[in-house]
Amino acid sequence: MTREVRPVTLAFTPEGTIIFADVILKIIETLSEGFLILDQDQEVLFFNEVLLQQTGWRSRDILVDRRFLEYISPEKCRIMERLAVIPGPDGQPQHFRVASFPVETESGEYTLVRIRPDARTAQAALRGDSMSPAEHYETLFRNFGDALFTANLKGRVLTANPAFYRLLEQPEDQEVGNVGDHYVYREDLEDKLLRLLEDDEVYNLETHLYTNSKAIRRVLDSSWVIRNPEGVVIGYTSQFKDVSYLKNLEARLKISERNYSLLFDTLLSSIIIVDPLGNIVNWNYTARELYGYSWEEVAGQGFDQLFGTGEDRPHLQEIFRRIEESQGRYIEAEVPRRRKDGSLVYTYASYSEVRNTSDELVAYAITEKDLTERVNLERKLKDSFEQLKQTQSAAILGFARLTEYRDKNTGKHLKRIREYTKVLATSLRGRKDYRRYITDRYIEDLCLSAILHDVGKVAIEDAILLKPGKLTEVEFTRIKEHARMGGDALRDVDQEIKRESFLTLGKEIAYYHHERWDGKGYPEGLAGNAIPLSARIVALADVYDALTSDRPYKDAMSHEEATALIVEGRGTQFDPDIVDAFLQNQEAFRSIRTFNEFEEHPERFESLLRQQVQELASPGE
Numbered sequence: 001m002t003r004e005v006r007p008v009t010l011a012f013t014p015e016g017t018i019i020f021a022d023v024i025l026k027i028i029e030t031l032s033e034g035f036l037i038l039d040q041d042q043e044v045l046f047f048n049e050v051l052l053q054q055t056g057w058r059s060r061d062i063l064v065d066r067r068f069l070e071y072i073s074p075e076k077c078r079i080m081e082r083l084a085v086i087p088g089p090d091g092q093p094q095h096f097r098v099a100s101f102p103v104e105t106e107s108g109e110y111t112l113v114r115i116r117p118d119a120r121t122a123q124a125a126l127r128g129d130s131m132s133p134a135e136h137y138e139t140l141f142r143n144f145g146d147a148l149f150t151a152n153l154k155g156r157v158l159t160a161n162p163a164f165y166r167l168l169e170q171p172e173d174q175e176v177g178n179v180g181d182h183y184v185y186r187e188d189l190e191d192k193l194l195r196l197l198e199d200d201e202v203y204n205l206e207t208h209l210y211t212n213s214k215a216i217r218r219v220l221d222s223s224w225v226i227r228n229p230e231g232v233v234i235g236y237t238s239q240f241k242d243v244s245y246l247k248n249l250e251a252r253l254k255i256s257e258r259n260y261s262l263l264f265d266t267l268l269s270s271i272i273i274v275d276p277l278g279n280i281v282n283w284n285y286t287a288r289e290l291y292g293y294s295w296e297e298v299a300g301q302g303f304d305q306l307f308g309t310g311e312d313r314p315h316l317q318e319i320f321r322r323i324e325e326s327q328g329r330y331i332e333a334e335v336p337r338r339r340k341d342g343s344l345v346y347t348y349a350s351y352s353e354v355r356n357t358s359d360e361l362v363a364y365a366i367t368e369k370d371l372t373e374r375v376n377l378e379r380k381l382k383d384s385f386e387q388l389k390q391t392q393s394a395a396i397l398g399f400a401r402l403t404e405y406r407d408k409n410t411g412k413h414l415k416r417i418r419e420y421t422k423v424l425a426t427s428l429r430g431r432k433d434y435r436r437y438i439t440d441r442y443i444e445d446l447c448l449s450a451i452l453h454d455v456g457k458v459a460i461e462d463a464i465l466l467k468p469g470k471l472t473e474v475e476f477t478r479i480k481e482h483a484r485m486g487g488d489a490l491r492d493v494d495q496e497i498k499r500e501s502f503l504t505l506g507k508e509i510a511y512y513h514h515e516r517w518d519g520k521g522y523p524e525g526l527a528g529n530a531i532p533l534s535a536r537i538v539a540l541a542d543v544y545d546a547l548t549s550d551r552p553y554k555d556a557m558s559h560e561e562a563t564a565l566i567v568e569g570r571g572t573q574f575d576p577d578i579v580d581a582f583l584q585n586q587e588a589f590r591s592i593r594t595f596n597e598f599e600e601h602p603e604r605f606e607s608l609l610r611q612q613v614q615e616l617a618s619p620g621e
Helices: 022-029 049-055 059-064 067-072 119-126 133-143 162-168 186-199 244-266 285-291 303-307 316-325 372-405 410-429 440-450 455-459 473-497 502-512 533-547 559-568 576-584 586-600 602-617
Strands: 034-038 044-047 082-087 093-105 108-117 147-152 157-160 201-210 216-227 233-242 270-274 280-283 329-338 344-355 361-370
Touching (some): 034 049, 044 059, 147 162, 186 201, 186 216, 186 233, 303 329, 316 329, 410 440, 410 576, 410 586, 440 502, 440 533, 455 473, 473 502, 559 576, 559 586
Antiparallel strands (some): 034 044, 034 108, 147 233, 216 233, 329 344
């Protein structure tokens, strides 16, 4: 006969209160005897490691196979310790002494079962049990786990077993004298004797005894009268069950249970315990408040079914697999969960294994901290930041377009420069030498600031800026000043910000985008890597756009012609790495140029479209 496997280190009431948690059961784990704890339905709640070692049984078998409880029959050993035969792993009989005790806690009554090997009986079985009845009684008397003694009606001890002497902390060769001298409360002895005379026997009277060292032992006293052949009562036999440790254990259980429950329910983090199938077996007050369910609504329900938010989230079984790969613990941040009312909460979730003393996995603990308020705030801040960035980008583009009122080509030129710059920077990031320097933030700032490269031209006279012919030497010297004037303007703004911003790159680009790799550029004649990377990238993008665009003083070149000139300037005018990045992305440059060309000159697009239609209509020509 089998039954559903239940956790062996955790037991729960319908209200979700933890009865036996690891912190409590460590009390029993420190004992040297085997122990079981049974609930009111005689279901196994807990057993310690010693029990497994003594019997050789596996924990799963004790839980699933009801025969183990049938072997020990705990309901038959409440009066006194009894012999039990439990088959070992090889099927051979093993002899044990079993005693059971009721334990009351704030959550109800439980049964504590003590199991220990019976070496003498096992030895007798091995040698064929050739003892006489008298020897049997003597063996039983001397090896009985509880204290046994006989006394006359005056209380003088006539015989006693070794357990009795151990209980009183007295050598066996020392006379005990009157047992009444060891009773802490004399009235307990008098009450026992009166009840013996009335009923011939009494069971489990709780009393207290002094040891020889004046320590106090709490015992359960069971006694039977002794009669002579004529039926006259001449004395009595008593059995003392030492329950001092049991009562201490019971008190500690109550305290530990109360403290653990208080701690469990006052933690600010949500704690949910699930079995290996993902079904909820316990939770604390914080979890109830977080999710809005009652205990009756969640007990035994699947965690995913209650709190899951969709197929894009990993199922709990997948989380269990990750826990195993992470050596017993796994963490997730900003995990979306569904509350009872349908709203979403976001948590910082820590998943951990719960194992018993045999290192068997019995449950998982899901500890969560509510991050909903923080996540919502971060999202609002992110939205505000995105809006700010869009506003900033539009403002910068508007600022850069100041020159458009005088040079009608500038607006489209700025858009193309931004696209070319992004292509080059993204390509360079794939190279080992640039990978750590060129980040997403760098590319974003670079593309925004690149459009400010010619902002200094607002200070150049129209006669020079818009002159259709070749510039004189004086005019060229004047127009070269736009680099320094633009850089100075952005420097002043950047200093007002008092921290590094995209304007830091804008200042570099404005100053140095006309410098050359060989040092023959302006305004400072910088060479090689002394020229900021941002300026080297924009320099090539600016030249390519200038070559392929119409200007008052020239017509646009083709992509191929512009490419040939850029390749010719590799290592002299341009950084060789940036030229290589350009060559690897020629088609991207061509596409950007073509799109903008058709946008500027729609009649060219219509002409090309008509040509393609004619070709399709006359495929044989």
